[in-house]
Amino acid sequence: MMYRMNLARQEMMKVLFIHGLASSGAYKTASTLRTLLRPCEVIAPDVPIEPAAALSLLRTLCEAEQPDLIVGLSLGGFWAQKLRGFRKILINPDLHPSILLRSKIGEMKYLSPRQDGAVSFWITEEICKGYEILETSEFDDLTQEEIALTDGLFARDDELVHCGPEFERHYPGRAHPYPGTHLPTFPEIKRYLLPLVSQ
Numbered sequence: 001m002m003y004r005m006n007l008a009r010q011e012m013m014k015v016l017f018i019h020g021l022a023s024s025g026a027y028k029t030a031s032t033l034r035t036l037l038r039p040c041e042v043i044a045p046d047v048p049i050e051p052a053a054a055l056s057l058l059r060t061l062c063e064a065e066q067p068d069l070i071v072g073l074s075l076g077g078f079w080a081q082k083l084r085g086f087r088k089i090l091i092n093p094d095l096h097p098s099i100l101l102r103s104k105i106g107e108m109k110y111l112s113p114r115q116d117g118a119v120s121f122w123i124t125e126e127i128c129k130g131y132e133i134l135e136t137s138e139f140d141d142l143t144q145e146e147i148a149l150t151d152g153l154f155a156r157d158d159e160l161v162h163c164g165p166e167f168e169r170h171y172p173g174r175a176h177p178y179p180g181t182h183l184p185t186f187p188e189i190k191r192y193l194l195p196l197v198s199q
Contacts, residue, residue, distance in 0.1 A: 013040040015197075016067040016086075018047060018058065019112075020074030020183075021097070022121075027112045029073055029091075032186050036194060043067065046114050047079065049121050051130035058083060069197060074161065074182065081150070082138060089196050090152045092182050095138065095163040098131040139170045147171050151196050155180040 015037060019027045025044030034042045043065060047054045058079055062070075070088040072080025077093025094100060101123050109120045152175045154164040160182040168175045178184075178192040 013037070013068045014065060015040055015042045016058075016061065016065065016070045017042055017044040018070065018072040018076030018079050019044065020076050020094075021049075021100070022108050022111050024110060024112045024114045026114075027073075029071075029184070029189065032189050033071065036190055037197065046116070047076070049123065050127060051134055054079060055082065055134070062086060071193070073184075077152075078138070082134070084141075084146055085149070087149050088151075089193065090150065090167070091184060091193070092155055092158050092161060093152060093163055093167065094161040095166055096135055098128045098135060100161070101128045101131060142170060147174065150174055151176060151199075153178055153184075153192060153196070155182060155184070158182045 015033060017025070017030045017033055019025060019030070024046045027044075030042060030044035043061070045057065045061060047057060062083055067086060070080045070083055070086050071091065072078070072088065072093060073091045074094050075097050077090035078095055078097050080088045080090050081093060081095070102125075105123050105125065105128070107120050107122050110118065147170075150171050152164070152167045152171065154167070154175055154177050156177055156179050158181060164175055164177070176192070176196065178188060180188045184193070
């Protein structure tokens, strides 16, 4: 396929993967990207749950690494959308994470291992309010250039979040539906994400 040839020309491409809620840089989507995009470099940090700390980490990382592409999954899509000036693909982004987080206040277990060995974390009302504040400005200052840098992949049978219509309002023509559920499988990433990566 054409995208394979395009990827071959981008051997030094650097990709930042941002995981979703209760996850880590060791989540299976990161390893899937490393396999499918080989020999590209895939950076996959453990992102803190605290919104100010998460945004600071990601902005510092982007400044230092200058990724060619950012891929954000679920809550990671929310963060990717806020990283202006970079080519990015949001997979089933949760554009209003404070809503889901408020339904889960308390202790949560991580679904994949963290580098610091933590097995659980706490969601508090303060954390929810921090996300809520960030949500109020998430679409501010969108330029045509920024819109052109951003694509969204949306599962038709997403059981958790349904932000496709809102994304389409702010990024017209940049939403791409695919058959699947909230967390994409290896074959879905290969079939639907890779052609976008090659653009």
